[in-house]
Amino acid sequence: MKITPTSNSTPSTNTESAPPAKTKSLFTIVLVLLLVVWSGWQINFSVNELMTGLPQMGSLIADLIPPDWTYFSEVTSPVMETIQMAVLGTTFGGLLAFPLAMLAASNIFQAAWITALSRIVLNLIRTLPELLLAALFVAIFGIGAVSGVLALMLFSLGIIAKLFFESVEAIDSGPMEAMTAVGANKLKWIMFGVVPQVMSSFMSFFLYAFEINIRAAAVLGLVGAGGIGLYYEQNLGFFQYGRVSTIIVYTLVVVLLIDFLSTRIREKLQ
Amino acid sequence: MIEFHNVSKVYPNGTTALNNVDIKIEDGEFVVVVGLSGAGKSTFLRSINRLHEVTEGEILIDEESITTARGSTLYRMRRNIGMIFQNFNLVRRSSVMRNVLSGRVGYHSTLRMIFGLFPREDKDIAMEALERVNMKEKAYSRADELSGGQQQRVSIARALAQEAKLILADEPVASLDPLTTKQVMDDLARINTELNMTMVVNLHFIDVARQYATRIIGFREGEVVFDGPVEEATDEVFSLIYGRAVQEEEMLGEM
Structure with missing residues (x-):
């Protein structure tokens, strides 16, 4: 696209810059529409079903009100467990993400095979959604919070390492060069040339992963990986909608509170 | 003491950065290296602490080869060589x-x-x-x-x-104004005389070079075209190094 070099105070008399071609945007719209229609056709989407389902949605919402207020004290301990799972999962994930991101950053390790291998590992981890990870760990380690923590660990490892290695690659090479010149070996070189430059962005990504993990931890119970999700599923199964809405409200409050705190801290880190 | 024994550096793309450099710098000297940009000054400086590898010849620091040094020996040798950069390179x-x-x-x-x-x-x-x-x-x-x-x-x-026993400074004042240039150069000169630390400094201001150097080394297209005490580095010598007459912008002035 061309930018007209005239100032905006005077009406443009410039005829050089032609308006952008319409055909391109038209083509895009048609393509997107085709994609939507094709997808809907493939999964047998029907507006009819949506229409018959809508009243049910309304009655469900009606059932959810009012929340069962007495249930709050009962779900406090699973809500706490959910938070604890997120804390542990994010911490372990972050600890593993740090070295993995260093290995994946091409300005830290010049050997192409190291960065390529680490990035393959990273991408593999990232392709697995957290629920699938949790189901896998439940199959291996059994039902309980441990499986949830492990799932969250891998999940946050993927998020943190990916964001972090990209910000490591953007740092100033000056201090690294200076550390080579003072005679630092590779580890000292990383500790003094790299780490002080990236620590605040690492903390920021860590908190971001924690925010996401709180939400993820809340659903892991659906596959038996501990936390509030199990209670959610049980109450849904017994049609205890008042209790379900208690859990929803509780989770919402916790998520909002943690998001708020984490965002504030991340702002301070900039 | 720094010794260059027939050192050459050819980049993979064929550019010759250093061409058969053979010099010796004694302890306590204040050497200023001059030349046009791209003449090999920076490569020369960075090959002393092996931030750059050379392709031929050998460099000795206090009679120990840094060219062949590896691992902890290289780290120890670098530890004895301080370096100052144009962009400070601080965290x-x-x-x-x-x-x-x-x-x-x-x-x-x-x-x-x-x-x-x-x-x-x-x-x-x-x-x-x-x-x-x-x-x-x-x-x-x-x-x-x-x-x-x-x-x-x-x-x-x-x-x-x-x-460190010696300090390398790669254009230490290129991003500073005239007043701070003087302060930084004075610091280097004082450290040189008080602590007897060898200084090897790349500069592009001729008057600054003349004021602080005890010895001037001139590079042109990777070759040492002048090497001598500062008194011998006349305007004619600088014209030889630069391949043309000395220009206004090569003088800092105001000093």
Whole structure:
């Protein structure tokens, strides 16, 4: 696209810059529409079903009100467990993400095979959604919070390492060069040339992963990986909608509170 | 003592950065290296502490070859060579103290340095280094709060804390104004005379070079075309080094 070099105070008399071609945007719209229609056709989407389902949605919402207020004290301990799972999962994930991101950053390790291998590992981890990870760990380690923590660990490892290695690659090479010149070996070189430059962005990504993990931890119970999700599923199964809405409200409050705190801290880190 | 024995450097793309350089720099000299940009000054300087590899010949520091040094030997040799850069190369988010202490990492075990545990003596050494460049009162400021000249003096303090035997300075004043240029060059001159540290400094201002150098080495297309005491570096010599008459912008003036 061309930018007209005239100032905006005077009406443009410039005829050089032609308006952008319409055909391109038209083509895009048609393509997107085709994609939507094709997808809907493939999964047998029907507006009819949506229409018959809508009243049910309304009655469900009606059932959810009012929340069962007495249930709050009962779900406090699973809500706490959910938070604890997120804390542990994010911490372990972050600890593993740090070295993995260093290995994946091409300005830290010049050997192409190291960065390529680490990035393959990273991408593999990232392709697995957290629920699938949790189901896998439940199959291996059994039902309980441990499986949830492990799932969250891998999940946050993927998020943190990916964001972090990209910000490591953007740092100033000056201090690294200076550390080579003072005679630092590779580890000292990383500790003094790299780490002080990236620590605040690492903390920021860590908190971001924690925010996401709180939400993820809340659903892991659906596959038996501990936390509030199990209670959610049980109450849904017994049609205890008042209790379900208690859990929803509780989770919402916790998520909002943690998001708020984490965002504030991340702002301070900039 | 720095010795270059028939050193050449050819880049993979075929450019010759150094062509058969054969010189010796004695302890305590204040050498200024001059030449057009691309003449090989920077490569020359960076090959002394092996930030750049050479393709031919050998470089000896105090009769020990840095060209063939590996692992801990190379780290120890680099520890004895301080370096000052055009862009200061400080960690901008860290404190001045932290930056100066980073000059000490070569003296301690890796494990100790991972936890950042510097002994008390190191903090004294760092303070003393800061005092020498008049930056003691800024020890706990963040590096990015300082002006360019102050940052450069912190980077000199880092090289001092390193307790190096010689200091390499690659265009140390190129991004500074005339007044701070004088302060930084004075610091280097004082360190040279008081501590008898060898200085090898790349400069492009001819008048600054003449004022501080005891010896001038001129590079042109990777070759040493002049090497002699500062008194012999006349305008004709500079014209030879530059391949043309000396121009206005090669003088800082105002000094």
